[in-house]
Amino acid sequence: MKRQFKLLFLVMILGASFVSNGWAGSKKSADKVRIGVEGAYPPFSEVGKDGKMKGFDIDISYALCKEMGAECTLVKQDWDGIIPALLAKKYDAIIASMSITEKRKKKVAFTIKYYITPAKFVRKKGSGIEITKAGMKGKSVGVQSATIHDNYITGVYGKDVTIKRYGKQDEAYLDMKAGRIDLLLADSIALDDGFLKKPGGDAYEFVGPDLTEKKYFGEGAGIAIRKEDTELAGRFNKAIKAIRANGTYDKIQKKYFKFDIYGK
Amino acid sequence: MSFSIIFDNWKLFLEGFVVTIQLVPLALFFGFFMALPLSVMRASSNPFLKWPTYSFTYFFRGTPLLVQVYLFYYGLAQFSIVKETILWSFFKDAYKVGLLSFSLNTAAYTTEIFRGAIERLPLGQIEAAKACGMGPLTRLRRIILPIALRKSIPSYGNEVIFMLHGSSICSLITIIDITGAARIVNSRYYGPVEAFFTAGVIYLCLTFCIVGIFKQLEKKFLSHIRR
Amino acid sequence: MFNFLHGYGPSLLEGAFITVTLSVVSLLIATILGLITATMKLSKVRSLEIIGGIYTTVIRGIPDLVMMLLIFFGGQVLVNRVVQELGYDGYIDINPFIAGSMTIGLIYGAYLAETFRGAFLAVPVGQAEAAKACGMDSWTIFSRIMFPQMTRHALPSFGNNWLVLVKSTALVSVIGLEDVVRMSDLAGGSTHKPFNFWVACALIYLAITSVSNFIQSRLEDRYNVGHREEGR
Missing domain, CATH: 3.40.190.10 (Periplasmic binding protein-like II)
Incomplete structure (x- = not known):
């Protein structure tokens, strides 16, 4: 009996120290944004030979973050879990060619579109x-x-x-x-x-x-945000307009397409 | 949390349930009958019988089922010899490819289970059979396999449960089984907890059924050697 | 060889590295959970026994894939809610590596609990009693008498569980971790040569399995000293 309790105690200490190391708590701060991307949707997002993400969505993500002055990390997520993971706060925004539809609007908020193609x-x-x-x-x-x-x-x-x-x-x-x-x-x-x-x-x-x-x-591809994060949506909207105006968008677009995909 | 999305989609879950309880027994059936000759070959001392079966079980037990399924489904379709011959009528169908990979996988594990039981057979039993004048085939049919199969019941029960759980992988190649239904509900209605919890409960019930069946089998076939 | 993999060789190896580290970290978690649970089940305290029993039964009754999806999504929702209740303004970020290793650890903890319990029961009670009579304290009894003998009994099943665990890490690709399976999947999709990558992926797993088998048999030999016939 005694022996077993000693063992239990030892194991609990080991376990506790491990768990406390594993759970990295990070406080939410305004200039850190985590973006959910997909990675199997060329030419918008794919994984290159070096294992790095590339594509239109990826370049747009970095450009928007630069514009907002935010520090961004990209989080890869398969498509069929991409909205549930946003709602579970695994990241703060989805930039994955997601179309703005009425049905999705019931669960998440959208920015203005950043492109539209048929x-x-x-x-x-x-x-x-x-x-x-x-x-x-x-x-x-x-x-x-x-x-x-x-x-x-x-x-x-x-x-x-x-x-x-x-x-x-x-x-x-x-x-x-x-x-x-x-x-x-x-x-x-x-x-x-x-x-x-x-x-x-x-x-x-x-x-x-x-x-x-x-x-x-729907109305084109937009950035999906949790409904309560209205401030972030506003910042993204401003940034989309800014990169449209300052030529960054066109520069990225020319890398991938011969015509304008922004639409009217 | 609202389980109404589950009730609204009960038909989808039912379809998935039917697929799972068809696919798993079929794979187990084929796997079992492949494993019978393979395990005898694997236990034999003839290197030409032993090594090919060993390579077979080594590959299928040494790699994840997921990789095997992808290899058979997407991998083989890369070759024109598969795509442009009669083989294609088989490989075209995701269900058949899933069934094939599951059958081969469970055959490999079952082979090793039976082989273990054959090798642990008391030598005296075989000698006694020889002394009674039985030929090698008769010995196999009347002594070796019956005893080995009975002794394999507990570990085979585990393999059946593993196969049930492994079958959830077929949801990744467009087959809608229980897990596939849950994935559709999750991606359409964004209720991961409800969807996967429901799937989990269904699998748990099926697992309990299998455990119950094998308890009965053990009672029936192994009670004489129980301590 | 490089042509066969269309230049994706290095990223496949990176994936393999993640597979191995994830497996090792998961095994560590599983071992700790397994020991705790085995202790609970052996404790003769009714409530602890019941908790341990529920854990091992439920976990072993649900497919790894479903468990992983449930914990990956559901676990995060739960953590968020707890954090909010505690009045902490923010979130606890669980990255896929931690989520994956926690999940696999949780699953295989249930299997290892049975391994450890069996191993503990396999050591004759007389051994511990004799040690006590020699004046050893309980820690010495555990470390000098029980542990080495438990190890001998636990090794075969522990090794098996390790192999199953390595293979089940393949499923973390579904929750977005860049393991060898996901890298193969993405590379196969990009190049439209899936066969090449799935074969490479299978070979990597076979290599891991073979190395593990080798180490296991060496360890078994070592702990079976003095038990040759019995151990075989």
């Missing part, structure tokens, strides 16, 4: 699939889970097609190349740069119209 379908050349309910009947469509594209295909074609939902956009590309799915639905820029222009992408093509229906596709 969504589009991609098919294999020669497959002849048309973007109509009849033409798509029985076909399988790959989308990233919990995106505007997921909502659109579920809402509009949900009864006609088989929907395959992926955790990462890259995984949907791999399965399109493998031939497990007949159509891809995603952002047109992401599809163009991340899929069609990659080696082997020339066997595929865009099909159907540019999709911009506000009910599903």
